[in-house]
Amino acid sequence: MADRLRGLLKGAIGPSDNDSRYLLDVHSRELPGEDTMRQYAPGEEVDLVIVGAGAGGSVLAQRLARHGWNIVILEAGPFWHPDEDWVSDEAGSHELYWTQNRIIGGADPIELGKNNSGRGVGGSMVHYAGYTPRFHPSDFSTLTDDGVGADWPINYEDLRPHYEQVEAELPVAGQNWPWGHPHRYPFSPHPISGAAARLWEGAHKLGIEMRVGPVGIVNGTFGNRPHCIYRGYCLQGCKVNAKASPYVTHLPDALAHAVEIRANCMAARVEVDQATGRATGVVYHDEVGGAEILQRARFVAIAGYSIETPRLLLNSISSRFPHGLCNDEDQVGRYIMVQGASQTTGRFPDELRMYKAPPPEVSSEQFYETDLSRGFARGFSIQTVSPLPIGWAEHVLADGHWGRAMREYMRDYNHWATIGVLNELLPQPENRITIAEPIDPYGIPIARMDYSLCENDKSNIAHSTEVITDILHAADAQDVLTIYRYAHLVGGARMGSSPQASVVDANQRSWAVPNLFVADGSVCPTQGSANPALTIMALASRLAARMASGAAMDDDPLARAGTGTRQAATPQHARSRSS
Amino acid sequence: MPDFRDHAHLPNLRPDREPPHPSWLPRQEVGISPQMVGRYPDFDVLSAADTWDEATKSVVMARLKDPAPLRFFTPDQEPTLRAFCDTVMAQDVEPRVPVAEFVDDKLAAGRLDGYQYADMPDDRDTWRLVLHGLDHTARTRYGAAGFAEADPENRETIVDDLAHAHLDGGPWEELNIARAWSVCMRAILAGFYSHPWAWNEIGFGGPAYPRGFMRLGPLSTTEPFERHGSTSEDPVDAVHQGLGHG
Structure with a gap:
């Protein structure tokens, strides 16, 4: 009976305390409120200045604005006008990405730009594919349970109510979810494409369970947001308003509650009172070559994501913090992570036209946790994807083809279906953001990102790529092409139980500066093999609740150290480690 | 059939x-x-x-x-650029997708990709060095005046060696060749497969x-x-x- 009622109500119940879906215009994709938003006078001290209008910063702003906080968000990129700025075209979407220069090094340098870095109001979620899985309970104690990675100072139950709230806000569509902590989704699963069906069939033959979703894409209507039209350009910015990003899920409500977004404003450093050690605001430029402007604030939250957040901290040098803000213990920028994201693509006799429907369709978390018989710790997830022609050409290139062979494979594009993995790569101290010598057009030194895989990472990538290749063969694919690549970013300013091993505490408050918070994915100590967007939003939602109640300012050492590690050390967990 | x-x-x-x-x-x-x-x-x-x-x-x-004249590459570099783009995309006769112009426009406008390998120069310098290197190999290996003047088979052999990082001497010593190949191909593939003529070829909707x-x-x-x-x-x-x- 309860299940039947839930089925009837599926897609009918919206979140409370967030009116974004009604504030949007049915006929225009503008973010309502850009022209009418509150504008704070220069020099006025606001309650909170946030750096970055992405997944973390936007949710934090929306929540605290509802509590009456006066908030300014500084965003390095533009204020989008999707009707004019976004196009149904791969090459034409260059401006969505963070394409300012960064140096990449290490044994396995990570390609950035369109692969994983967003710029502009709405952040990277403007061009994410749309997968919104939760982390598993096991993600929060991998050091205790699996002997690798790190333990979080919080646990799954701390985030669970925020997962549920954010899933209602996006809203997430998908089948009932059997993995991790089993849960339902507020919207029904989308229909799947012929290409995804072929892959699912292959997985089924191998006994691999897959489920439709979870995606932050409207199935039905949601306030003034329409149904998805299955045009396939999720990675180029959703012109339909069907795919969730803060641009449509949180910023309309934030602007209606006196938040000001200052677009095209590049933060240069966090200003700190050298006598009290407290942050007094953020210094930024509102144009290239422009003077420095100080936005004063009672609290500062940095939400620039895993490269720009450490870069801003490391560039905030003062006599009190000669090695960069919050970096007395040399923790800022360390433990940055990406996920292995190999993809294989298989050829089928029928035309499948994988460019139709959203790239994210069907996924599996069956291999998410440690299985020592595989020979490595932690695991991976499997997700169908569907690259557009330029993306698929890079795939063909990676398999070693150019010239006539490239053209031949590309002419065959409509016959192929693509499946990928997300590997949980482990946090390592030498995978880190540092400051490089070159400066950007504002005169601010740019970031350098070093990345090297460890043996566990390599084993995980190799094994998981075999599994998806097996899926294609089981589906009777006629030919298979493989590309090894990476996706997503988290870490770089991680949360932890001590200032010696982390940048922020269990409340995402920096150990070194009492009124400075980090509100993005850089706080994650581990990453699981789930796409990070939903977790970044849930963390910001939790942070907002604790900032509003005052709990986040708790100076009690035990409160700052958090509860995650203590709970992870129960006998039950100890048993599973030895099994 | x-x-x-x-x-x-x-x-x-x-x-x-x-x-x-x-x-x-x-x-x-x-x-x-x-x-x-x-x-x-x-x-x-x-x-x-x-x-x-x-x-x-x-x-x-x-x-x-109609493609505009090149802005980034010099008249000296243009024949090598065109021969390289034609060879890697197997465009041997008209009508050609104007890949060279796409690459030139991207580099002239500074629309770079947002990352630079620590052991590599700026992408713009990488392109100049690759074109220089292609001419170098065509001259030293085949006695051609430049890459554009080499026989089509020899051009394909040189590009195949570039794809497998099997080139050395001259400008190649200044480059991580595998990464240089990747830098060039990213731009070339984006140019070719963003063109509606290529969408016709592959049946993309x-x-x-x-x-x-x-x-x-x-x-x-x-x-x-x-x-x-x-x-x-x-x-x-x-x-x-x-x-x-x-």
Whole structure:
């Protein structure tokens, strides 16, 4: 009976305390409120200045604005006008990405730009594919349970109510979810494409369970947001308003509650009172070559994501913090992570036209946790994807083809279906953001990102790529092409139980500066093999609740150290480690 | 007669890993495809252009304009650039997708990709060094005046060595060659496969807003304006020659 009622109500119940879906215009994709938003006078001290209008910063702003906080968000990129700025075209979407220069090094340098870095109001979620899985309970104690990675100072139950709230806000569509902590989704699963069906069939033959979703894409209507039209350009910015990003899920409500977004404003450093050690605001430029402007604030939250957040901290040098803000213990920028994201693509006799429907369709978390018989710790997830022609050409290139062979494979594009993995790569101290010598057009030194895989990472990538290749063969694919690549970013300013091993505490408050918070994915100590967007939003939602109640300012050492590690050390967990 | 359900044309499955000569393919019947070959001879993605939103239409249609003179590369570099782009995309006759112009425009405008390998120069310098290196190898190995003057087979051999990082001497000593190949190919592939002529060749449905797609499968994946892969043989001839499926 309860299940039947839930089925009837599926897609009918919206979140409370967030009116974004009604504030949007049915006929225009503008973010309502850009022209009418509150504008704070220069020099006025606001309650909170946030750096970055992405997944973390936007949710934090929306929540605290509802509590009456006066908030300014500084965003390095533009204020989008999707009707004019976004196009149904791969090459034409260059401006969505963070394409300012960064140096990449290490044994396995990570390609950035369109692969994983967003710029502009709405952040990277403007061009994410749309997968919104939760982390598993096991993600929060991998050091205790699996002997690798790190333990979080919080646990799954701390985030669970925020997962549920954010899933209602996006809203997430998908089948009932059997993995991790089993849960339902507020919207029904989308229909799947012929290409995804072929892959699912292959997985089924191998006994691999897959489920439709979870995606932050409207199935039905949601306030003034329409149904998805299955045009396939999720990675180029959703012109339909069907795919969730803060641009449509949180910023309309934030602007209606006196938040000001200052677009095209590049933060240069966090200003700190050298006598009290407290942050007094953020210094930024509102144009290239422009003077420095100080936005004063009672609290500062940095939400620039895993490269720009450490870069801003490391560039905030003062006599009190000669090695960069919050970096007395040399923790800022360390433990940055990406996920292995190999993809294989298989050829089928029928035309499948994988460019139709959203790239994210069907996924599996069956291999998410440690299985020592595989020979490595932690695991991976499997997700169908569907690259557009330029993306698929890079795939063909990676398999070693150019010239006539490239053209031949590309002419065959409509016959192929693509499946990928997300590997949980482990946090390592030498995978880190540092400051490089070159400066950007504002005169601010740019970031350098070093990345090297460890043996566990390599084993995980190799094994998981075999599994998806097996899926294609089981589906009777006629030919298979493989590309090894990476996706997503988290870490770089991680949360932890001590200032010696982390940048922020269990409340995402920096150990070194009492009124400075980090509100993005850089706080994650581990990453699981789930796409990070939903977790970044849930963390910001939790942070907002604790900032509003005052709990986040708790100076009690035990409160700052958090509860995650203590709970992870129960006998039950100890048993599973030895099994 | 080609059967597209079959996979015999795929390079990985052929003994020499080389595709059959493009002469097995139909000539493009409607619209334009690069070299007028393709798998969808009666599909022209531009036939649906009136359903595209204005922003997308202006971005895509701009690629069909007559190419402007190069701004980034010098007249000295131009022949090498064109020969390189033609060789890696197998564009041996007109009509060609103007890949060289796409690369030139990207570099002239500074629309770089947002990262630079620590052991590599700026992408713009990488391009200059690669063109210089191609000329160097063509001269030292084949005695040609430059890469553009080398025989097509020799140009392909040099590019194959570039793809496998098997080049050395001269400008190549200043580059991580595998990464240089990746830098160049990213730009070239984006230039080629962003062009509507290439979409005709591969049967890609193209932009779909505000119209959207309704046929996702499993029973049909073809919208009314899309066409299935087909050949251009006269069906009467094909039957007479016993090439049909019966």
